[in-house]
Amino acid sequence: MKRDSAEVKEERIDSGLKRPKKLDGKPYTNSEREWQDIQLQRASVLKDKQDNKAEDYDLVYENAVQFIPDVSEEMKEQIEIDELIEKEEERIQSIEETKKSLPVYKFKQELIDSIKANQ
Numbered sequence: 001m002k003r004d005s006a007e008v009k010e011e012r013i014d015s016g017l018k019r020p021k022k023l024d025g026k027p028y029t030n031s032e033r034e035w036q037d038i039q040l041q042r043a044s045v046l047k048d049k050q051d052n053k054a055e056d057y058d059l060v061y062e063n064a065v066q067f068i069p070d071v072s073e074e075m076k077e078q079i080e081i082d083e084l085i086e087k088e089e090e091r092i093q094s095i096e097e098t099k100k101s102l103p104v105y106k107f108k109q110e111l112i113d114s115i116k117a118n119q
Contacts, residue, residue: 099105 104111
């Protein structure tokens with residue numbers, strides 16, 4: 001007979017809430033319970049120590065946060081410079097296009113050659 005997953009899940013939850021037993025089904029003795037309690041205390045002490053270390057690292061994080069704005073200021077300056085360069089390149093391109101659109105541009109080289117020849 002197969003059991004559905006809901007029954008299996010319910011059994012697992014119920015068994016997890018009960019006091020743990022040995023593999024042979026017998027309950028733990030007092031000395032084993034004491035050992036478990038000691039282990040739990042040690043784990044909580046270690047957890048507290050880790051929390052204290054985490055608080056110590058906050059100072060390092062604060063220094064890193066102060067470093068970020070310095071980098072962003074340099075990046076802002078670089079972005080401004082890049083924008084200025086881009087605007088200047090667009091201006092130069094606009095001037096070149098205007099020169100090429102003039103009617104005299106077709107005769108530019110001939111005009112230069114004539115001036116050199118007649119001076």
